[in-house]
Each structure stands twice: as structure tokens, then as C-alpha cells.
Amino acid sequence: MTDKNSTAPAIAVEGLWQVFGEHADKALRAAREAATDPEDFQAIAEDLKGRGLIPAVRAADFEVKNGELFVIMGLSGSGKSTLIRCISRLIEPTAGAVRIDGEDILQANEKRLIELRRHKLGMVFQHFGLFPHMTVADNVGFPLKMQGAGKAERRKRAFEVLELVGLQGREDAYPRNLSGGQRQRVGIARSLAVNPDIWFLDEPFSALDPLIRRQLQDEFLNIQATLKKSIVFITHDIQEALKLADRIAIMRDGEVVQIGTPEDIVLRPVDDYVREFTRDVAKGHHACVESVMLDQVPENMPDDPKLRVGMTLSTALEKCMDLYDPVPVWDADGKMVGAVNPAELAAALHVDDSAGPDCV
Template identity: 75%
Template sequence: MTGTDTAPAIAVEGLWQVFGPNARAALTEARADGAGTAATLKARGLIPAVREASFEVASGELFVIMGLSGSGKSTLVRCISRLIEPTAGAVRINGEDILTASDKRLIEMRRDTLGMVFQHFGLFPHMSVADNVAFPLKMKGEGKAARRARALEVLNLVGLEGREDAFPRELSGGQRQRVGIARSLAVNPDIWFLDEPFSALDPLIRRQLQDEFLSIQSNLQKSIVFITHDIAEALKLADRIAIMRDGEIVQIGTPTQIVLNPVDDYVREFTRDVPRGRHMTLDEVMEPVGETTPAGDWPELRTGMNLETALTLCAASFEAVPVQDGDGKVVGVVHPESFVRALGGEHG
């Protein structure tokens, strides 16, 4: 994450999205009622899909919003990008109030500042890959040669060089998703919204795209809001994570904070099967020493290293242990580090 000393790329304050008739007036009345606002709205037959959401996304930060289906995460990102008009609250993009922006200004922001990728990416079947990617540039009035050059540039960035003249029907699902990502990058947006972009893909392709996505982000340093329901994906990608339940943000924290310090049973259930050793570091378990360093030929452990990686290094210094068959005959040996590798420790 970068840019923490500058104004946030996105600032969301007290955001509500209520579905139903006369939602704004109903929300105002419910707030003044004194009982729970959401409960009052529900009693009147309205749906409070997003409730009093407030958070900031720093410049260059990859901010993940996750929750179960129906938790409000997709509705929230559509409110932030103003694909849905929020019922109440404030959203500022690079300091500019997007909720009061004119239609003309909103079009400009979506064309020049905001990139969007969704699970169903809607490529034009009659256009080549390059023409699909270049389409936003065509809408901006850029010349054909410039559009083509930029399309080839971003296709190379997402690993699709050589496929620029193919058509969507000739691509795999993962390749089509890469085209959608490339298209959103063509206009070089400052801020990127991605709503479950990999959820429809096979697990292997999904992991490959996650790795490529992280590589792209390390080069471009976009300010990103990424929606997912998958805790493993969130932990892999995020600088920080916001967990949503019933329209509310219940916890915001780094992956380590979410895993090690869940605020309630809902968050704890998300992280129940996550190996703590991948998120806990040596700093949290080591004991201080005096001025004298312990003698011996030790593995090279460093502060900030996660426990699984450290255990792999430490296990390598232990003796191999014999393995016997049913008759007591030694048939092999097992090294302690093999246990760690088999359990995933080598992936740290």
C-alpha cells in the first residue's frame, strides 16, 4: 500500500442504500424514530442493503470487500461508482463529491478515472480481442493507430500477446476475463472497481489470474476496490479487508488482523480454516534476548517472516526420522521439513 500520507483515493462516509418506495423519506423518518434504523425500515417493507458504510481507500491500496451472498458488497461498490444512486451519505473520489457530480462530469470520470471489471464482462462477439480492448478509446475519439498500440500494450500486460486478432469465441474463460481486465486498463484509470472478476473460473485458472493480477498491481499501483466472497482470495490479494454482514461493515483490517483478531463469530467463521501460521509472524512469538546472540549454527530467521516459512527453515536442521513397515523393518526416512511442505508451509 502506498500514498498513506496523501488524501484518500476514495472516501465513503455514512453511506446508505435502501430499496423500496420513498426510500429517502423513509430513511429520514427511521433515523428519527429512535428504534433501530434498519429494523424500522424492514418493518415498513423496505430493504436496507447498505447501512451506514464508512471507510477510506488510500492511493495505491488494494482494498477488498467481502461477505456472504446478500451481504451488500456488490451493492456497495455500485453505490461508490454511482451505478446505483445511494439513498444517503457521501462518496468522494480523489476529493471530489461524486454524488453531486453532473451527468456530464460522471461520464468524464468513468471514461478517464474509473475502471470497472465485473464477473460477466460482456465482450463484443463480433469484435476482435484488440478491438474489444480499444473500444473505450474509440469512444474517447482516439485515432485507430493509437488505439491499436494501447490495446497491444495492455494485452501484453495481461499475458495475451499474440491473441489480439482472435475473437472472444476462440478464447477460454480465463482468456476472456483477461480481455475484460485489459479493456478496463486501456484508459489507464486511477481507480479500479472489480466485482468478483474471477469467481466463474476454474480454481487453477483463478489462482493463475490472481497471481497475474498481483503482478499487474505491483507495476501499476492502482487504487482498487475488489469484491469477493472467497476468504482465501481476499487474504491473498488485499492490503486491507472489509467484512460485510447484512449491509453493514463489521470489521476492517489487514489480512493478519482479520485472521488473528476477528471481532465476532461471523468473522471468525470466515477464517476458521485459514492456517494461522501463514499470517502470524515471528515478531508475535519470539522472546527478547540480551546483548549476546545465542551461539550455534542457526537457520536464518528474520523479523516479519511468517511462522510456516520459519518452521520450514528450522525443520531442515533436525535429524531425519526412520519410518518402519508393519513388521518393524525400516523402509525409509522422513525429514521434518517434509511435514511442513506437505502441509503447505513451503508456500508461506
């Protein structure tokens, strides 16, 4: 099992390329050799396109820390789903390395890869992939059956993880008797049955209705707070990414263009592409007081709303406004028609999400 206190990354992706087409590995080597600058990945990609190939992932480099929830996002066709399939070796990358706790799994033989998938890696995808003829408990226990576990052990573990995802009492139901959100919970429980160190999730909630999706996001955060898995999570939804992630990687045309915390992505986008993702994001819900704090403390500050360094800007504004008395509200004819408390204005702008009042 992974040492959660280790400083070594759970996953290290190094110079990863995925090129689709015949003799892609030879073409990539030729394109690299022909490049004036071996670090000009855009030029190498254009060379590959000229050879009739598709460079779907281009020289990806990043690390996922132990216990980190690392979100990869981008527009459709940006390469995010291809990237997670390369990392999990559902497809074979053209070049590069993927190190799981220091082991380059791209060099692993088939037997070792099966062992990793059965004991160390968990996977959840958008489509549930449940066996319709099996009960919920049997679906969840299926990975343990592949490990050779007995029926009693499988059923005991299935009950444990089904309780974790809120499906206790539905163990003997069949997938056809469940809602879409419940079926996705079964998929999550099945991936947790073997207690994997590393969890891959490819847009697991995108097919669900918005309300169910938000509920599952909240439950997912609760599960992660309990289990502290190392997670790679794929999404195209910036709000989902900001809500869930410890760090976010933004992809464009197969390249990772920025990696940062939710606050980094919202307040410090590297270019217009990233900026467009966050254009409609309420920045006060993802930035903290520290990001706008003065270095020098002025004298004679009469008011103290007890702000904290890690408090979000929206929560801080609400606390500041609570210091002020109600103010008048006028109609179009200049008649005073009522009053409003500034704290109520600030509260109306505040989103009460699962991240709580502090920055992540």
C-alpha cells in the first residue's frame, strides 16, 4: 500500500505522448529529430499532423501527490480522457513514462499490469458498466471475486462500501431497479471494493441531472475526506473542478497549459484560453482573504469583523457588511420604500457549498 506520509508522488507523468496512426512511435522520433527545438512541442505536433497522424497528448508532465485530488479538465477534444487512459494504460502511450510510486508501469508486463489493476488502481467511468444479471452486492464484490476472495468476504466488503456511498439496504436490488445516480454510486463502490491506493475517474457524474450531480459531488468529497485516496478526476465542468480539486490541470489541443490550485486558476490564468473557462466564475468563492491582504497594517482601524487568512472573499465580505446598519431603498419616483441590511446583500451573493467558509 502507498505510504500516505511519503513525500514521493503517487503518480509521476513524464514526457507522455499519445499519437494515433500507423507507425506512430517511428514518426514521433522522426519529428523530434527534425525539430529545431526539441522543446517546441507545437512544431513537433504540426510535423506529426503533416504525416497524417493525430497527436492527442503532447509531452504531458505532472505529478499527483499522495492523497491529492488532481482534476484534469478541458474542452471536448482537448485530450483529457485520452490522457487518463494513457496513465491507467487502458491505451498504450507512444512515448514517455508513468510512474506509480516510482515504478514505470509502461514497462510492466501483462501479469504485473493485471496485479496493479486488481490491487492498487480503481477506475470509474461515465458509463456505469454494471452487470444487469447481478445484484448490487455481487456487482460491487466482482473485483474481489477476480482476486479469488470467497463469497462471504465479498459480501461483507460490498456491504461496507455500499454503506460508504449511501446505498445500504439496496444490496440485493438489481441495476434495473436503481436510478442513474444510484447506479453511479454502485460503480464508485465497486471501484473501492479492493481498497485501491489510486483512483481514476473519467467524467463520472456528467451524465447525471444537475441536482443529482451536486449531491454526488458532495458525497464524493465526504468519501475522499475519509479515505484520502490519490485521485485523477476528469471533467469538462469548471464549477465541478473548482469544487472538488486540490489542484487542476487545464488541457488544450493535447497539451497541459496550466497546473494550479483553484485559486491560481481563477485569479492567475496563464492565457485567454484559461481565462475564458473562469469568466463566469464567482471569484469570491474560490479566492481567500490572503490573496488581497495588505502587507502593511494601517493604524486606527475601528472595525474588526474577525477575518481569518483562509476565509473566502465572499464570506469575508459578508462578515464585514454585518458591521453596518440598514440603509434605505428608494423607488423610481424617489420615495423611500424600505431598507436593506448590507449583510443581507453580501449573504445573497454567498454560495454555501461543501467547501465551507475556508479556502481549500
